[in-house]
Amino acid sequence: MNDRNGNGVPDEIEQPEEEFEWKERKRLLFFGLPFTFTVYTLSPKKLELKTGFFTTVINDILLYRVMDTTLSRNLLQKLFGLGSVQVVSSDKTHPNLCVHNIRNARDFKEALDEQVERERLRMRFRTGEYIDNDGAETTEPFE
Template structure:
């Protein structure tokens, strides 16, 4: 896929009181999620969609009043780790789109997740 063929599936800015007054922009593409932050000092983070493990939707009362929501993303990306897509419009639809694209990428790349037990289940002091 060439650079000119890359399509944005979704893009929005972090909002304050429902207005896009911040310098944080989120962009979802076919294979990755990009987070651009900053005004003078720009920083760009990206996470490949197949590295995303779980997606949660958070909509407290204040966010519901202004028509926004936060999506909490749990990922296996080493540099970004777990992060939030904060205060975006149509958060439920964005979460569903993101979940759908994550599953497509995981199937395309044949990635399976394994859940590890970190607790000592039998209390013998050995994990």
């Protein structure tokens, strides 16, 4: 990676990014129809969860807080071209957010992973994993 200006940030990360936004609607499992009032929006800095019809609640997860993502698809989801992405983060309100029944779930997960890495590099944020005495990994620091 090139670092021509010597600031420790690769040049390709420092360049201004084009506007990126990915919107997906939670869908009913049968037939994959979008008749729900839940919208997931992935932007360069956050994953937004917007729910509700009469009362709308918007919750954000900052991407540099995301620790892990998992894609899962059961038989019905496969039949209707849907999938779910589990997002584990250090966010206080939604530490385990599941993005349920969305189209193009694999592409959404890959875009999320890519945006998380870009945001971590931009913020110069590093995550660490610790190993317990028994050898099991944990994200909790030693005391």
